[in-house]
Amino acid sequence: MNSYRKRVSFLSLLVISSLSLTACESLSKIHLVKLGIKIPIKEGGMELEDTSKQGAEEGDAAQKPADATVTGSEEPSDAVVFSQLDNDENIKTEFKAMQSEEFVGTGEFMAKMSNPGITQSAVDGKYSINFDAADIGEVSKIILSDMLEENYILNPAVKGSITLQTTNPLHKDDLLPTLEMLLRANGAVLVKRNGVYRIEPDARGAHTADVSILASEQLGAGYQLKVIPLQYVGVIDMAEILKPVVPANAILRVDFSRNLLFVAGTKEELEKIINLVNTFDVNFIKGMSFGLYPLENTEVGSTVADLEAIFNKGEQTPISGMLKFISIKHLNAILVVTQQREYLKEAKKWIDRLDQQNGVIGDGGVIVYKVQHVDATELATTLSSVISGIVPTKSKSLSLAPGEKLGSLSNKNQSIQKPKRVAWLTTSRSQGNASLEGVNIIADEPNNALIIMAEP
Known part of the structure; x- marks a missing residue:
């Protein structure tokens, strides 16, 4: 009796466990189908996909074309197999080649230098000066105090003698420039500060004079410090232009970060510096001319090297540095x-002469061509047979677009799907056409493209 009960209990437990497992599996399948998840089922050593009709109907309608499958022995249509090739007959394949462009500048790299003429007064001067080895202090007193009635301070370190004789009387406006000239000849400067003229040694002039930004070309008398802001030219280049033609201590400092030039000098010296700055501080790029010339048959690096050898190397020529060639x-x-716009025409002529094709480009070229309307493997085979003159033998099988997989979806036992065809293509040198010898064509099946290689 006990043995009978044990058997019944064991069978009951076995039935309950089976029902529970079956219910869990069914609920799991229903839940996954509602979520649109495909349930993988392994049959015959291959992994297939099982999607019920109910799950397909409840799935997103927008995903139906992407999830379209082929079952049984039905042959897939071209629209499905080549869905990624965009087999639109109206596709635009036009390519517009890059054209040469020229940007002609003004050719002007200097402004017109102002050269104010010396104005002669209609009234004769009334100041006659005659000094013969006179002390510099005595000369300063006569001109500043007696003639101009100005207050002044003479630094004891300033010493020297002056000899001056005027044939024609001077005007009053000529007295201060004349005194400044005499002081500079003796290593001294005349500085006006707080309404008082100070006669200081040349080395102390920069410490005594006031500093101001150049806002106007109208300058006062006396030794002064000016800050000149530059607009177009770098301050270092401007300083190199000025150094040979101005006094040694005229350029005090160059501020590279702010592009400022600090200068010091008398009124006449500063006028000369300002005139030079205005002459060369112009828009340099506006005057330059540029030409962009694409190459069709040669490589840009080798062509630029040839042009440099023609125009900018070897012995010095009048055009050295006038032409610059840059590889893009x-x-x-x-x-x-170039600074000379006429040289663009000459450079273009030589570029066209050098951009000539002599057989295959360079030491060997590689071109990748993306096939749009047919299968790349079949096209490569056809082109290879045209070049070599040998008709290849191959078995006809279905070709697929890159990324596509052909398979059958069912939860029933069926024969294993046909594997995707893998084409192996080996091309050889041309035998029938000498002009195409050394051309090899390789099919890039994953990208549906052709890789064309050529030897010189």
């Missing part, structure tokens, strides 16, 4: 920069 590799183009 991503455009396979040459940028020509």
